[in-house]
Amino acid sequence: MVSDVYYNKNDTSFIGMEILDEQKNPINHAPSKGQMMVAERMKELIGNTKLFGEKFFPEFVLSLGDNFYDSGISLKDADERFLKTFYKAYGGIGLQWITLAGNNDYKVPKNEQINITENKNGKGKKHKGHHKNVHISEEEKKRIEKQEKDENFEKARERVLAQMIHSEMKFPSEYYVHSHNLEGFNVVFIMIDTFLLCGGSRKDSLSLQKEEGLSQEKKTAKKLAQEKHFAWLEKTLPKYSRADYLFVAGHYPLYMSEGDRSYTCANRLRNLFKKNNISAYLAGHEHSLKYIQIPESETFTFNQIVSGAATKMENCLQEKHVLSNYKDDYEDKIINMTPYFRICHPAGLNETQFKENQKILKKEWTEKRILEEEIKEIEQIKEDQVVPEDLVNEYWRKKAELKELEKQLDADTFVNGGFVAVKIDINFARFSFETVGENELKSRVGRKIVTGKQNHLGVFSLVFYDKIYLR
Numbered sequence: 001m002v003s004d005v006y007y008n009k010n011d012t013s014f015i016g017m018e019i020l021d022e023q024k025n026p027i028n029h030a031p032s033k034g035q036m037m038v039a040e041r042m043k044e045l046i047g048n049t050k051l052f053g054e055k056f057f058p059e060f061v062l063s064l065g066d067n068f069y070d071s072g073i074s075l076k077d078a079d080e081r082f083l084k085t086f087y088k089a090y091g092g093i094g095l096q097w098i099t100l101a102g103n104n105d106y107k108v109p110k111n112e113q114i115n116i117t118e119n120k121n122g123k124g125k126k127h128k129g130h131h132k133n134v135h136i137s138e139e140e141k142k143r144i145e146k147q148e149k150d151e152n153f154e155k156a157r158e159r160v161l162a163q164m165i166h167s168e169m170k171f172p173s174e175y176y177v178h179s180h181n182l183e184g185f186n187v188v189f190i191m192i193d194t195f196l197l198c199g200g201s202r203k204d205s206l207s208l209q210k211e212e213g214l215s216q217e218k219k220t221a222k223k224l225a226q227e228k229h230f231a232w233l234e235k236t237l238p239k240y241s242r243a244d245y246l247f248v249a250g251h252y253p254l255y256m257s258e259g260d261r262s263y264t265c266a267n268r269l270r271n272l273f274k275k276n277n278i279s280a281y282l283a284g285h286e287h288s289l290k291y292i293q294i295p296e297s298e299t300f301t302f303n304q305i306v307s308g309a310a311t312k313m314e315n316c317l318q319e320k321h322v323l324s325n326y327k328d329d330y331e332d333k334i335i336n337m338t339p340y341f342r343i344c345h346p347a348g349l350n351e352t353q354f355k356e357n358q359k360i361l362k363k364e365w366t367e368k369r370i371l372e373e374e375i376k377e378i379e380q381i382k383e384d385q386v387v388p389e390d391l392v393n394e395y396w397r398k399k400a401e402l403k404e405l406e407k408q409l410d411a412d413t414f415v416n417g418g419f420v421a422v423k424i425d426i427n428f429a430r431f432s433f434e435t436v437g438e439n440e441l442k443s444r445v446g447r448k449i450v451t452g453k454q455n456h457l458g459v460f461s462l463v464f465y466d467k468i469y470l471r
């Protein structure tokens with residue numbers, strides 16, 4: 001929790017970030033190298049004057065989802081995961097964590113998913129437990145499909161609940177309001193759940209769209225949750241119309257580098273944000289640092305800040321980004337977003353080079369996971385069991401191979417991590433985009449980049465610094 005020493009009635013400060021990354025998270029759930037470097041950098045900045053020319057005492061960390069990879073946590077393993085992952089990295093920071101859920105926090109492992117139905121030659125669905133050749137009616141098929149979706153959705157929500165019950169995080173519900181009343185001004189954060197609003201995938205979001213015309217009793221639990229959340233958001237935003245700073249925080253960005261989410265949802269959210277003149281939308285999901293600024297009208301500029309790189313960075317695809325303003329809900333509208341970027345980091349490779357590097361990384365991560373699983377399988381052999389000599393030799397060979405592969409992965413990973421530090425006072429909110437790691441990449445930004453500060457953590461860069469003014 002926040003100590004009194006961090007609280008100042010004249011301003012408020014926070015660090016915005018997405019905590020984890022699947023590829024950098026080994027089987028034993030220990031924090032990645034990049035994650036530990038980011039955590040150390042956060043500790044180093046507290047009370048330091050390097051960021052804003054005055055001492056920086058953040059009051060909280062704003063975590064933007066995907067808190068535990070790659071399938072959240074369960075009520076059974078929550079204590080262990082907090083201990084091995086969360087506390088090990090962030091235990092010494094001493095700040096309150098204001099958080100929300102990402103798509104991976106809702107992800108149910110395949111072996112725990114409920115599968116009542118299965119496809120059979122495209123001729124219909126078969127109910128498990130029935131005789132093999134007995135087909136069911138269309139009405140019964142829909143009922144079973146709805147039951148399956150509802151039960152899996154409740155399982156997914158249970159995984160998010162496992163995070164809510166831990167006092168280390170302020171996470172009272174799937175969506176809520178967090179506010180600060182200071183001397184002469186106030187700051188409001190509307191915390192939303194983009195998994196509920198927009199679905200877990202493009203297929204999922206399109207499935208939710210198809211339920212629009214159904215009666216309430218025929219809609220899935222997830223569709224009802226989506227409608228309830230939108231109704232809450234439409235009612236809540238106007239309540240804070242007089243807030244001096246009105247931020248909305250969610251997991252999915254509205255402007256994304258890949259078209260794998262719901263455009264209808266993004267467009268609806270963007271119109272809501274414009275109508276209520278929000279200060280900025282803060283998001284995670286993409287493993288990079290971005291600041292997009294789009295003039296929507298004479299009175300409103302849409303600011304989107306993405307901070308989803310707390311364990312590593314992936315190259316920011318600066319040429320093609322999806323815009324949520326489109327004519328056909330089922331088609332992507334791709335536009336050149338480059339003119340709207342205030343920051344796109346890292347952006348040191350062209351698209352061809354980036355794709356080639358991603359292929360290499362994917363291959364290496366796959367090899368690493370296989371090796372870790374094989375090593376773990378050998379280690380689980382009981383102590384009193386006789387282990388063949390060739391298996392012992394194979395074990396040590398795999399351990400050595402894994403060590404070399406980890407070295408190669410470190411060499412092929414560009415930047416280990418980044419986050420955004422924010423300081424808000426009565427005049428403006430100042431955003432400082434920070435990176436830490438062993439290798440640097442160039443950024444596409446509208447202002448000068450400050451780089452090359454070498455310290456014990458590796459290369460540190462103040463990538464970009466900008467302001468958002470009082471509403």
